[in-house]
Amino acid sequence: MKTVFLSVIALLFSMNIQAQNTQTETKTTTLTKKDSDGVHKTVKNEVTKEVQKIELGQEKPNTINIPTVDSPVIVTTTTRVTNPDGSTRTTDIDRSSYYESSGNKYKLALDASGYIMTYGDSKPALLRKTSTNSYIYRLKNKIAVGYFDTNGNLIIETYDDKSDKVTIEKFSVVK
Numbered sequence: 001m002k003t004v005f006l007s008v009i010a011l012l013f014s015m016n017i018q019a020q021n022t023q024t025e026t027k028t029t030t031l032t033k034k035d036s037d038g039v040h041k042t043v044k045n046e047v048t049k050e051v052q053k054i055e056l057g058q059e060k061p062n063t064i065n066i067p068t069v070d071s072p073v074i075v076t077t078t079t080r081v082t083n084p085d086g087s088t089r090t091t092d093i094d095r096s097s098y099y100e101s102s103g104n105k106y107k108l109a110l111d112a113s114g115y116i117m118t119y120g121d122s123k124p125a126l127l128r129k130t131s132t133n134s135y136i137y138r139l140k141n142k143i144a145v146g147y148f149d150t151n152g153n154l155i156i157e158t159y160d161d162k163s164d165k166v167t168i169e170k171f172s173v174v175k
Contacts, residue, residue: 021052040084044110046094048077083112099154099171106171108154 029044051074057067079094089112096115099106106119108127114135115127125139127146137144137156144158154171 020054021050023050024048025050042084042112043082045080045082046077047080048075050075079110081110081112085112087112089113095148095152095154097152098174100174101169101171105174108171 025048027046027048029046031042031044033040033042053071055069055071057069059066076092077094078090078092080088080090082088089110091110094110096109099108099117104119106117108115108117113126114129117125117127117139123140125137127135127137129135134145134147137146142158144156146154146156149155152173154173156169156171158167158169159165160167
């Protein structure tokens with residue numbers, strides 16, 4: 001019995017323990033809309049998690065303490081939207097912001113199935129996510145493909161039947 005107990009203790013002390021600093025911040029936004037159908041409540045939870053692994057520096061001779069070395073902080077943000085119908089959608093990157101194109105300012109906001117792009121009082125454009133990490137852009141009778149470039153700008157590519165060409169429209173993110 002002694003040997004089993006000593007073996008378990010030796011095993012526990014020989015395991016490598018990974019130390020890290022972790023900080024989590026949750027931001028909740030509730031949007032309530034009233035219309036002829038009643039009250040619609042949309043809840044948006046944004047969780048930001050920062051993880052920093054603790055790394056030790058070189059051991060100095062004849063000292064007890066080992067200094068720590070600065071290591072990079074890994075930040076991940078996850079956005080979860082709960083729609084009025086109870087369905088939930090999770091996105092890793094929330095691209096909601098203001099965008100500018102041809103001197104006009106557009107607002108891009110998360111909705112139940114993707115994004116809605118609005119400009120003034122005009123009918124909003126819909127952006128719906130596809131399996132290839134791009135979006136289907138729909139406005140009135142215009143259907144196009146959209147995606148975000150590495151700088152966060154929204155690029156809309158539209159095919160023109162008459163000229164047999166693809167036109168590219170860039171919506172620059174307003175910072």
